[in-house]
Amino acid sequence: MIEQYGWSDALRLAFEPHARAGYFPGRIIVQQREAHLVVTDEGNLSARLSGRLRHEAREAGHPTAGDWVALSAKAGDGKATIHAVLPRRTAFVRRAADSVQTLQVIAANIDVVFVVTSMNAEFNPRRLERFLAAAWQSGARPVVILTKADLCEQPESLTAEIAILAAGCPVLVVSVRQDLGLNSLMDHIAPGETCVLIGSSGVGKSTLVNALLGEDRMATQDIRASDARGRHTTSYRQLVLLPGGGLILDTPGIREVGLIDADEGLNTVFDDIEQLAQNCRFRDCGHGSEPGCAVRVALDEGLLDANRWTHFQKLSRELAALGVTKDRMAQEVERRRQAALQKAYRFNKKTLRDL
Numbered sequence: 147m148i149e150q151y152g153w154s155d156a157l158r159l160a161f162e163p164h165a166r167a168g169y170f171p172g173r174i175i176v177q178q179r180e181a182h183l184v185v186t187d188e189g190n191l192s193a194r195l196s197g198r199l200r201h202e203a204r205e206a207g208h209p210t211a212g213d214w215v216a217l218s219a220k221a222g223d224g225k226a227t228i229h230a231v232l233p234r235r236t237a238f239v240r241r242a243a244d245s246v247q248t249l250q251v252i253a254a255n256i257d258v259v260f261v262v263t264s265m266n267a268e269f270n271p272r273r274l275e276r277f278l279a280a281a282w283q284s285g286a287r288p289v290v291i292l293t294k295a296d297l298c299e300q301p302e303s304l305t306a307e308i309a310i311l312a313a314g315c316p317v318l319v320v321s322v323r324q325d326l327g328l329n330s331l332m333d334h335i336a337p338g339e340t341c342v343l344i345g346s347s348g349v350g351k352s353t354l355v356n357a358l359l360g361e362d363r364m365a366t367q368d369i370r371a372s373d374a375r376g377r378h379t380t381s382y383r384q385l386v387l388l389p390g391g392g393l394i395l396d397t398p399g400i401r402e403v404g405l406i407d408a409d410e411g412l413n414t415v416f417d418d419i420e421q422l423a424q425n426c427r428f429r430d431c432g433h434g435s436e437p438g439c440a441v442r443v444a445l446d447e448g449l450l451d452a453n454r455w456t457h458f459q460k461l462s463r464e465l466a467a468l469g470v471t472k473d474r475m476a477q478e479v480e481r482r483r484q485a486a487l488q489k490a491y492r493f494n495k496k497t498l499r500d501l
């Protein structure tokens with residue numbers, strides 16, 4: 147059962163101390179305020195945090211959808227207690243809605259982030275950059291999906307434009323209406339791997355999930371004809387098994403990626419600018435009036451788009467204001483979480499590293 151949900155030898159190894167303590171493993175498929183829905187070899191259980199974990203969670207963060215956890219349960223009542231969270235391989239992090247400083251991990255242990263944008267509405271390159279940066283920063287592989295190809299007059303030129311922006315990740319063109327491109331999408335998720343979809347409201351994420359599942363499990367919405375944008379629909383927020391053996395997590399929290407949280411992700415998306423800046427005469431060039439500034443020259447000669455440059459500076463400033471270091475923020479959050487966990491469980495450092 148849990149093999150289907152991605153249970154692996156590495157996880158088994160990390161789980162050993164918990165197995166010795168008499169606990170069994172499970173994966174959170176729905177995160178809820180009080181009790182989480184957890185898939186286990188004994189079926190789905192409704193699990194609450196132990197008192198001790200609840201206490202630690204204040205420092206180390208709460209377990210989230212996609213997390214592997216150590217459980218105990220009394221026979222037969224469908225309820226369980228979560229005693230520990232295994233180290234995460236990847237984490238999708240966003241800033242909490244109510245605070246600039248608080249980070250929220252909204253999905254753990256994901257392998258692929260599908261960045262979804264539609265081909266019918268006006269294409270917004272800046273927004274795609276932000277989504278891509280968030281995707282890179284999670285530690286998972288980003289893949290761009292362009293939806294509603296049936297509504298686009300010249301899909302080729304738009305695809306080419308986007309491929310340049312999304313340098314380094316695959317760009318897939320799909321149309322659920324025409325049943326186009328869905329198989330190549332499935333090729334990007336291996337059995338046991340977990341993917342998430344991010345993208346603005348109305349781009350067709352739920353429709354895609356339904357198509358992948360082969361049934362209408364997600365509530366979709368009818369698009370507002372006037373502005374080609376969508377309204378929010380409530381979704382089935384859970385980690386679900388796809389027929390091909392992969393897993394998909396469709397949660398509203400992931401869709402609403404706010405500000406980008408990592409300069410690592412930013413650098414990947416703005417790789418060309420980073421390259422340019424390396425040609426400046428001074429290593430700490432501020433790209434203002436310094437002599438020998440390669441960025442200024444590129445701007446003057448029209449080799450670097452002025453809007454793109456402005457956007458890059460704006461995002462850089464936002465990140466600097468947050469004190470973001472070169473480390474991926476997701477990794478930093480995870481490091482702190484593990485440090486807190488180690489204090490509690492004296493986890494073997496090597497076991498953590500091996501994951």
Ligand SMILES: Nc1nc2c(ncn2[C@@H]2O[C@H](COP(=O)(O)OP(=O)(O)OP(=O)(O)O)[C@@H](O)[C@H]2O)c(=O)[nH]1
Pocket residue numbers: 293294295296297320321322323324346347348349350351352353354365366367368369376377378379380381401
């Ligand atoms: N023409 C066309 N319309 C599509 C396609 N895929 C989705 N749509 C339509 O786009 C609208 C929005 O689709 P949803 O799947 O609800 O969008 P969403 O991204 O899940 O939206 P939120 O739940 O608000 O985040 C619906 O009316 C769909 O029928 C497609 O391939 N072609």
Ligand SMILES: [Zn+2]
Pocket residue numbers: 423426427431432433434436438439440441442
């Ligand atoms: Zn410079």
